[in-house]
Amino acid sequence: MTIDDQTRRRTTKTGLTALDRDRACPGYTLYAPMNGPGDVYLLNLDGEEVHHWSMPDPPGLYGYLLPNGNLFYGGKLRDEMWDRFQSWKRFKGGVMMEVDWDGNVVWEHRDIDHHHDARRTESGGAIYLTVELMPEALAAKVKGGNPITGENGMWADVIVEVDASGKRVWEWHAAEHLDPERDIITFNDSRDEWSHGNTVAPLPDGRVLFSFRNISTVGIIDKASGEIV
Numbered sequence: 328m329t330i331d332d333q334t335r336r337r338t339t340k341t342g343l344t345a346l347d348r349d350r351a352c353p354g355y356t357l358y359a360p361m362n363g364p365g366d367v368y369l370l371n372l373d374g375e376e377v378h379h380w381s382m383p384d385p386p387g388l389y390g391y392l393l394p395n396g397n398l399f400y401g402g403k404l405r406d407e408m409w410d411r412f413q414s415w416k417r418f419k420g421g422v423m424m425e426v427d428w429d430g431n432v433v434w435e436h437r438d439i440d441h442h443h444d445a446r447r448t449e450s451g452g453a454i455y456l457t458v459e460l461m462p463e464a465l466a467a468k469v470k471g472g473n474p475i476t477g478e479n480g481m482w483a484d485v486i487v488e489v490d491a492s493g494k495r496v497w498e499w500h501a502a503e504h505l506d507p508e509r510d511i512i513t514f515n516d517s518r519d520e521w522s523h524g525n526t527v528a529p530l531p532d533g534r535v536l537f538s539f540r541n542i543s544t545v546g547i548i549d550k551a552s553g554e555i556v
Contacts, residue, residue, distance in 0.1 A: 343374030357398075359386045367398060380430050387420035389444045389526070397433065399425050401445050401455075408439050411458075412479045412519040418442050423453055436493050440485070444526045451491030454535065456524040458482040461502050468507035469521050472541070477518030484524040486535060486548070499553055501539070510542045 351372060359367040365382035367390060380398055387403025404421030411419075420441040425434040436453055445455030459482065466481035483502040490496050501522045512518060523541035530536050534556070535548040546555045 357392050397425050397427050399447050452489045454488040456527050457485045457487050459485050470511045472512035472518035482520045484522045512541045516541045
């Protein structure tokens with residue numbers, strides 16, 4: 328380790344910096360450097376590397392350790408939609424895959440509109456976040472946000488569920504259920520997006536949990552009716 332590396336570690340406090348074994352939650356930590364090429368690490372409580380996956384694509388953005396020990400990973404693809412709007416490339420995905428302990432792909436699904444989060448479902452498919460371009464008339468009614476942004480239109484989230492074969496079995500369009508008068512974009516966020524979904528997760532009894540950053544909203548959707556409950 329060079330002197331520069333030692334200085335950086337000391338000032339940025341990388342590696343294990345604190346451990347109160349009696350109070351720490353037991354278990355493992357799964358992470359991937361956000362700007363890395365696709366290295367995923369599983370660490371134990373002592374900060375030691377238990378396992379490492381080398382994925383074919385950079386993170387885009389989330390991943391989870393599944394009950395069977397496999398990794399479910401969202402990857403970032405540099406495709407024809409790379410410059411869709413100003414901030415899109417920071418959080419876009421494009422591919423979600425389940426890999427086993429040795430990195431072998433056991434399931435993969437691609438969607439050019441995918442971003443941020445995706446979760447495996449009990450049926451063997453996945454539920455995930457995508458975006459769609461809103462009609463100009465509706466976008467004009469949405470309040471809030473930085474007024475000098477949004478030159479490429481306004482986008483809203485679509486939550487998509489696919490089965491094990493990749494066939495769409497359910498989708499929910501945020502723009503059809505949000506209220507332009509009430510669901511106001513926070514003042515410091517861009518008008519490129521109305522909702523900006525951060526996470527989505529299936530719940531029991533046919534419900535779906537979501538989080539929309541730009542309108543500071545966490546909610547639950549009833550899949551049968553599409554209503555936010």
